[in-house]
Amino acid sequence: DVKVTQSSRYLVKRTGEKVFLECVQDMDHENMFWYRQDPGLGLRLIYFSYDVKMKEKGDIPEGYSVSREKKERFSLILESASTNQTSMYLCASSLYLPNILAGGETQYFGPGTRLLVL
Amino acid sequence: QQQVKQSPQSLIVQKGGISIINCAYENTAFDYFPWYQQFPGKGPALLIAIRPDVSEKKEGRFTISFNKSAKQFSLHIMDSQPGDSATYFCAAGDSGGYQKVTFGIGTKLQVIP
Numbered sequence: 001d002v003k004v005t006q007s008s009r010y011l012v013k014r015t016g017e018k019v020f021l022e023c024v025q026d027m028d029h030e031n032m033f034w035y036r037q038d039p040g041l042g043l044r045l046i047y048f049s050y051d052v053k054m055k056e057k058g059d060i061p062e063g064y065s066v067s068r069e070k071k072e073r074f075s076l077i078l079e080s081a082s083t084n085q086t087s088m089y090l091c092a093s094s095l096y097l098p099n100i101l102a103g104g105e106t107q108y109f110g111p112g113t114r115l116l117v118l
Numbered sequence: 119q120q121q122v123k124q125s126p127q128s129l130i131v132q133k134g135g136i137s138i139i140n141c142a143y144e145n146t147a148f149d150y151f152p153w154y155q156q157f158p159g160k161g162p163a164l165l166i167a168i169r170p171d172v173s174e175k176k177e178g179r180f181t182i183s184f185n186k187s188a189k190q191f192s193l194h195i196m197d198s199q200p201g202d203s204a205t206y207f208c209a210a211g212d213s214g215g216y217q218k219v220t221f222g223i224g225t226k227l228q229v230i231p
Binding site: 004031033035040041042043044045048050058059090092094096105106107108109110111112 | 124127152154159160161162163164167207217218219220221222223224
């Protein structure tokens with residue numbers, strides 16, 4: 001059974017703290033993604049990674065960084081947390097399909113981490 | 119700029135009725151259109167997806183209709199049930215884009231008995 005796990009379901013942090021959100025997948029997927037979900041804004045892509053040590057900025061990377069040292073693990077880092085980073089954070093993974101016609105592939109999501117920055 | 123526009127943001131439907139959620143896109147490079155379903159406290163999960171070479175795809179009570187010329191696609195849920203109450207996201211992606219997709223803002227569906 002496909003599984004994406006996130007290290008915490010709920011986190012409360014103070015402004016200025018460094019925050020680490022961890023995501024692990026057990027499907028040997030090449031692609032991994034970090035989104036934030038906010039009411040009225042849907043899912044917005046922060047960063048994604050298509051291979052170990054490779055990363056690409058998404059639509060809203062400001063204030064975030066990522067790390068992918070191992071294939072199964074993708075970390076999201078808030079260098080100095082701010083109140084506007086209070087949100088639900090979702091991690092996802094997908095298989096890479098080399099066929100150019102394959103296009104998008106199913107993304108498997110974790111349960112999310114609800115982060116509150118005070 | 120919202121690349122995938124989704125409406126309505128919320129929808130209340132009676133049990134047994136048809137739920138309809140609409141999406142429109144701008145980028146003509148998009149060639150993959152999935153719909154994700156999210157229950158409270160859970161991450162989204164793929165419900166159904168379509169590629170632009172077909173105009174309709176049906177899986178059980180869920181149907182995607184696709185209009186390439188209008189750059190629109192929609193999800194129809196027939197015989198809606200209370201268990202269908204969830205948030206639905208449309209999305210769009212392209213073959214050359216590292217297989218990432220752009221999501222709509224979501225539609226919160228409530229099916230009332």
